[in-house]
Amino acid sequence: MINDIESILMTEEQIQERVHAIGQQLSKDYEGKFPVFVGVLKGSFMFMADVMRQVSIPCQVDFMAVSSYGSGTSTTGAVKINKDLSQDIEGRHVVIIEDILDSGVTLGYLTKYLQNRNPASITIATLLDKPARRKADVYATYAGFEIPDAFVVGYGLDYAEKYRNLPFIGILKPEIYS
Numbered sequence: 001m002i003n004d005i006e007s008i009l010m011t012e013e014q015i016q017e018r019v020h021a022i023g024q025q026l027s028k029d030y031e032g033k034f035p036v037f038v039g040v041l042k043g044s045f046m047f048m049a050d051v052m053r054q055v056s057i058p059c060q061v062d063f064m065a066v067s068s069y070g071s072g073t074s075t076t077g078a079v080k081i082n083k084d085l086s087q088d089i090e091g092r093h094v095v096i097i098e099d100i101l102d103s104g105v106t107l108g109y110l111t112k113y114l115q116n117r118n119p120a121s122i123t124i125a126t127l128l129d130k131p132a133r134r135k136a137d138v139y140a141t142y143a144g145f146e147i148p149d150a151f152v153v154g155y156g157l158d159y160a161e162k163y164r165n166l167p168f169i170g171i172l173k174p175e176i177y178s
């Protein structure tokens with residue numbers, strides 16, 4: 001598995017340092033607001049688990065599962081909801097927890113979809129941000145790392161459902177997907 005990685009972008013230690021800082025920032029910003037943290041499956045599962053351990057305020061946790069149609073290394077633009085929230089978010093402060101903000105199509109769609117339920121607010125916390133590839137007008141209030149336009153895997157992120165279990169984030173060798 002490690003032989004498929006071209007280079008390591010963020011080590012386990014670097015990830016933990018940023019994730020801790022984001023968790024502490026969220027705890028400050030949402031003090032007294034009893035937020036709902038919504039993890040977007042599957043890619044966010046590690047980030048969600050680590051960031052939630054640094055959130056020190058009362059809150060709730062929920063999950064959604066979405067998939068963009070098409071496989072490979074880029075989205076086709078259409079988004080499918082595979083699992084919806086298990087609770088009402090009307091009047092609630094919602095924080096979407098995502099692995100990576102790439103074209104922004106997925107989070108753009110998801111934000112509008114949840115906005116229809118009249119939450120008090122919606123913000124986005126993403127571990128990774130690839131601003132060079134943005135197509136939709138989406139902004140992440142909390143972003144762990146800005147990364148270049150390369151396909152990355154590990155720490156929850158996959159290629160064809162593989163590599164999610166790597167503890168670091170690395171650039172996948174292009175010959176693996178081309």
Ligand code: IMP
Nearest residue numbers: 075101102103104105106151152157158
């Ligand atoms: P977007 O809709 O283009 O912003 O894509 C978001 C989704 O595409 C993410 O939730 C990931 O599942 C996937 N994705 C985008 N870039 C990468 C990458 O570099 N590695 C792994 N998955 C990615």
Ligand code: MG
Nearest residue numbers: 042043157158
């Ligand atoms: Mg994915």
